[in-house]
Amino acid sequence: MKKFLAESELARDERFVRTKIEDRIFDPRGAKVAQRNTGPAKMAVDRPAAAERSRSLMHGIFVGEIQALEGAGRTCYDFTLDDAPFALKLDMARQCWDESRHCEISVKLGDHMGTEIGAYTESTFLFAAACNPDPVLRLCGVNRALEGLAIDVFNSMKEFGDESGDPILEFCEDWMLADEVTHVKMGSDWLRRLTEDDPERRERALEFQRTVDSIFNLGGFRGEDDENPIQLARRFRELAGFTDEENDSLAELARQSTEQAREMAAMATAALDQSGAGT
Amino acid sequence: MTDHSKPRPAFAPWDRRELPGLFSVEDSARRIGNYKWAEIALFEALGGWVATVPELDVKIVLGRHTYHHAWHAELWHKRLPELREMNADRMTVPPNDEFVRFVDAVREPEAPELTIEKLVGVYRVLIPRFIGVYTYHLNGTSTITDAPTIRSLKFILQDEFDDWRDGEMLLQSLIDTPEKVERAARRQQELEVLYLASGGIAGPGSLGEPDAAAQEVAVG
Numbered sequence: 001m002k003k004f005l006a007e008s009e010l011a012r013d014e015r016f017v018r019t020k021i022e023d024r025i026f027d028p029r030g031a032k033v034a035q036r037n038t039g040p041a042k043m044a045v046d047r048p049a050a051a052e053r054s055r056s057l058m059h060g061i062f063v064g065e066i067q068a069l070e071g072a073g074r075t076c077y078d079f080t081l082d083d084a085p086f087a088l089k090l091d092m093a094r095q096c097w098d099e100s101r102h103c104e105i106s107v108k109l110g111d112h113m114g115t116e117i118g119a120y121t122e123s124t125f126l127f128a129a130a131c132n133p134d135p136v137l138r139l140c141g142v143n144r145a146l147e148g149l150a151i152d153v154f155n156s157m158k159e160f161g162d163e164s165g166d167p168i169l170e171f172c173e174d175w176m177l178a179d180e181v182t183h184v185k186m187g188s189d190w191l192r193r194l195t196e197d198d199p200e201r202r203e204r205a206l207e208f209q210r211t212v213d214s215i216f217n218l219g220g221f222r223g224e225d226d227e228n229p230i231q232l233a234r235r236f237r238e239l240a241g242f243t244d245e246e247n248d249s250l251a252e253l254a255r256q257s258t259e260q261a262r263e264m265a266a267m268a269t270a271a272l273d274q275s276g277a278g279t
Numbered sequence: 280m281t282d283h284s285k286p287r288p289a290f291a292p293w294d295r296r297e298l299p300g301l302f303s304v305e306d307s308a309r310r311i312g313n314y315k316w317a318e319i320a321l322f323e324a325l326g327g328w329v330a331t332v333p334e335l336d337v338k339i340v341l342g343r344h345t346y347h348h349a350w351h352a353e354l355w356h357k358r359l360p361e362l363r364e365m366n367a368d369r370m371t372v373p374p375n376d377e378f379v380r381f382v383d384a385v386r387e388p389e390a391p392e393l394t395i396e397k398l399v400g401v402y403r404v405l406i407p408r409f410i411g412v413y414t415y416h417l418n419g420t421s422t423i424t425d426a427p428t429i430r431s432l433k434f435i436l437q438d439e440f441d442d443w444r445d446g447e448m449l450l451q452s453l454i455d456t457p458e459k460v461e462r463a464a465r466r467q468q469e470l471e472v473l474y475l476a477s478g479g480i481a482g483p484g485s486l487g488e489p490d491a492a493a494q495e496v497a498v499g
Contacts, residue, residue, distance in 0.1 A: 001324070001331070001387060005327075005330050009330070011333040013333045066338070069338070069342045070330035070338075072326070073328070073329035073341070073342065075326070076323050077324065077327025086319075086352075089323070090353055093345045093348075096329065096343075096345040097342060097343050097347075103342075107335075
């Protein structure tokens, strides 16, 4: 088996439908959707299509867990013990088991919520972050950026479970949240240990993390306002070792992304209006 | 009232443990170094394969087993310094080049249609041999002087049996045509030949020396 597997080579059965992130961003239906004023986007039980949105997000969590499992597994395999210390590999092996459980939990929660595997598409950009050839950058992208996002997502879903009176959803999300805090701590710990004498490498790793964070802020997906579906979980992020400065910086990035999304939606709406007036 | 001063034997009547064992400290360290090397090779491969198998149930089981074998490697890593081998890395080696060739062959399959080949290598060849070599070590080592190794062996063997059963059941559910039966058997045979050439996970004598045992019987 070769080292370093491309994102396109991820093995899936026939139920899975893969899409590219750019297909989603440049989906021509997006402008029409943006025209609808359906109120705040934050996950809440009183929102229109709350059940459908939660099922879609649950499926997104499920495919994310598969890719997180695959990414941790590849980190066990791709690097020699000279590149990645034995203890780091042990941490990644432990993460494999955790992500395996998360896959199992997500499949069962999907059933519980009334959806099935393949009901929604899969983007594999999460695994793309796990393809970085430098183990420190990979851990920063996966364990700090992506697992950090998982903290936000699980906390939002946990609150949604609480508000919607679904103790099973709330219970499971809380357990997964505990694991994700551990994974982020692993990432922070290894970043510190492996770059102790190499500030340049540390900065490259943090820059890679910011890039991955920006991708997941796209379209205002995450933030601290009601128009962000996923809310930044500051308290759990602090438990995972993120500093106040890091959380503030991420919140600022998220605000910028939300603003960009708002401008893009306004431009798209204007373009639609113009084309409508011209016909 | 109990008489506190009444002497009792150090060993209760039912405690039949004995001092002698088959392995010296050095023998034990050498074998454990070989075990650690093999467990690392196995958990790396299981982790790497997760992304290459399309079957969701197999993917999830491989993820779980990746951790089991990493934990075994960790237990051996911690045991080595206790056996006077302060540099664990020095002892973390394969027994010989033939065993490296065997492990390379086990880890070779990559394509998504080769799940049977991947699983046969692990669950019908390598893990049954781990069970063999660990059981031999467990039965042969001194039950008093080497008790820490015995404790690890018992934990590890429990995992090996459970993992073997998981993998074997996955294989039984995947092998659903006569052609696949042949594929699995062919793969097993190829790997067993390579394993035989290596003498085993700890090299020749992995399961003891049959000649020495025969001599003992003859002398007795």
